[in-house]
Amino acid sequence: MLHQFSGAGVRRVIDRSGARVPEHAHEWPLLSLFVMGSYSNRTEIGEQFIEAPSAVLYAAGCAHCNTAGPGGFEQIEIEFDPAWLRSDHLPAAPAVRWIGGRSGAEARAIATLCNKGVSEQLFRATLRRFLQTAWMEPHVERAGWIDQVTRSLKSDPERPVSQLAAAVGLHPSWLGTAYKRATGEGLAQAAARFRVERAARLLRETSSPCAAIAIEAGCCDQSHMSRTFRRVLRRLPSAVRADNRHFRQAL
Secondary structure (H helix, E strand, C coil): CCEECCCEEEEEEEECCCCEEEEECCCCCEEEEEEEEEEEEEECCEEEEECCCEEEEECCCCCEEEEEEEEEEEEEEEEECHHHHCCCCCCCCCEEEEECHHHHHHHHHHHHHHCCCCCHHHHHHHHHHHHHHHCCCCCCCCCHHHHHHHHHHHHCCCCCHHHHHHHHCCCHHHHHHHHHHHHCCCHHHHHHHHHHHHHHHHHHHCCCCHHHHHHHCCCCCHHHHHHHHHHHHCCCHHHHHHHHHCCCCCC
16 A cells, blocks of 8 residues: 555555456545556456556446556556545546546656655645546547557667657657657657566566666666666666565466
């Protein structure tokens, strides 16, 4: 548990690669904030694979289940009493997903905030503001080149922007802005997250030395890996390695 407020609880939830979380529901509404990894999310509104900055809001009693992707999945869960939130902007739908875009970026910022010391008043205001604005964000069809760039960047986080742009026939100076607008994170942010995702899975699920993991993840050395972890997760690799004691499901 990261924070316990008078009407809300905030916790970090980590699933190992390929973990299947049985269908379950919560007594209060629950907001799930993407941190890293990927997962298939299934609710009564359908199933969707998610691997980008995002948020999912489940109404109280909404049954849902997840299957973690090959790199595992880390999220921040915020379960709250609607009376505590004091908001008239809770959607009536059983579940709502916001993937990428401005809402994805804001969800990422809230997840980062959860790793810091934060007052109950500030946290409630931040959460209320997110729910007031996210549902008004217009739906925009995702351009096909976004997934192509993401796959290229994931396979090689060091790939220059010029190469990424040339592969999809776009101008380099335009690519970064358009990618961030669509996905909720910039190219450099995405590249850093992909390095951390790869390293985090190895730290949590293997006994490989940190030096070897740093190289495998595309970092120059352990110091570079530590700096990247601090920037992306606000945590050190040593803390992430200890997460293997806190998987939601054991082997």
